[in-house]
Structures are given as structure tokens and as C-alpha cells.
Amino acid sequence: MSKSLLxxxxxxxxxxxxxxxxxxxxxxxxxxxxxxxxxxxxxxxxQLSTAQQPATLQQKDLGANLQALPMFGVESLYASTRSLQERGLEQQKLHLAVELLDDAGLTALVARYDQVITL
Structure with a gap:
């Protein structure tokens, strides 16, 4: 059985x-x-914001990669409620549907996975 990865x-x-x-x-x-x-x-x-303008920085848009996550079986997507609020982002204006988690929910989430990578 594969180990889970967050x-x-x-x-x-x-x-x-x-x-x-x-x-x-x-x-x-x-x-x-x-x-x-x-x-x-x-x-x-x-990364989740739909208001990005990557061409201004001569970068490629990450939106296509984000949209591909569920197609590749990565359907467990989460975001920190506090991080969104502190940055003035609204859930309705995100590229993807994500489950919002408070601080207690984040702790529980990390504990559910066998391995965690932070980038």
C-alpha cells in the first residue's frame, strides 16, 4: 500500500x-x-487567485497546472482560512474548489498523512 503524501x-x-x-x-x-x-x-x-497576471512578469500561468490536479487524481485540496483572510482573497475567486481549514484543522490534516513535503 502506498504511503500518503501531503x-x-x-x-x-x-x-x-x-x-x-x-x-x-x-x-x-x-x-x-x-x-x-x-x-x-x-x-x-x-497561487489560487484568478487575478494573476503572469505575462506582466514574463511567466507562464499556473492556472492550467492547478486545473489539472483533479484530472491526475489530486482531489484533496486545502487552503488555510487565515492565509486567505490575511491576504484579502475570497474563496469564490479561486482557480479551484478547496476545503478551507482553520488552525486546528491544519494540525489534524498534517497528522493524517504519512509523509509531508513543504515547499
Whole structure:
């Protein structure tokens, strides 16, 4: 039986390659039917925003990668309620439907997974 993996993405989408790498790990794991969850935390919640303008920074849009997560079997998607609120993001304006978790919910989530990677 495969061990479950939680990927915690804490970086904004355009500060470097970290956000894309987190998505790539999730997509690769999903392609191999690994039980994977993805948590967007801190500035990582900016990846979920539909108001991104990547062309301004001559970057590729991460929206397509985000939309591909469920198609690759990565359906356990979470975001920190506090992180969204602190950054003025509304759940209705996100690329994906995510389960919002408070601090207690985040602790419980991490405890459910066998392995955790933070990027």
C-alpha cells in the first residue's frame, strides 16, 4: 500500500520555481496513483487567485497546472482560512474548489498523512 503524501505549498506563484515544483510533484504523484493532498498555506494561497497576471512578469500561468490536479487524481485540496483572510482573497475567486481549514484543522490534516513535503 502506498504511503500518503501531503504537499504544503507556501510560496507565491512568481517568486521563483518553488510553486511550480510543488505542482509538478503533485501531478507526478497523482499520475502514479499515490494518495496525495495539497495544502496552500501562507503566500502559497496566491497561487489560487484568478487575478494573476503572469505575462506582466514574463511567466507562464499556473492556472492550467492547478486545473489539472483533479484530472491526475489530486482531489484533496486545502487552503488555510487565515492565509486567505490575511491576504484579502475570497474563496469564490479561486482557480479551484478547496476545503478551507482553520488552525486546528491544519494540525489534524498534517497528522493524517504519512509523509509531508513543504515547499
Amino acid at each position: 504537499i504544503i505549498s507556501r510560496q507565491p506563484p512568481w517568486s521563483g520555481p518553488t510553486a511550480r515544483e510543488a505542482l509538478d510533484i503533485a501531478l507526478a504523484g497523482g499520475a502514479f496513483d499515490l494518495p496525495i493532498g495539497m495544502l496552500f498555506l501562507d503566500d502559497g494561497v496566491f
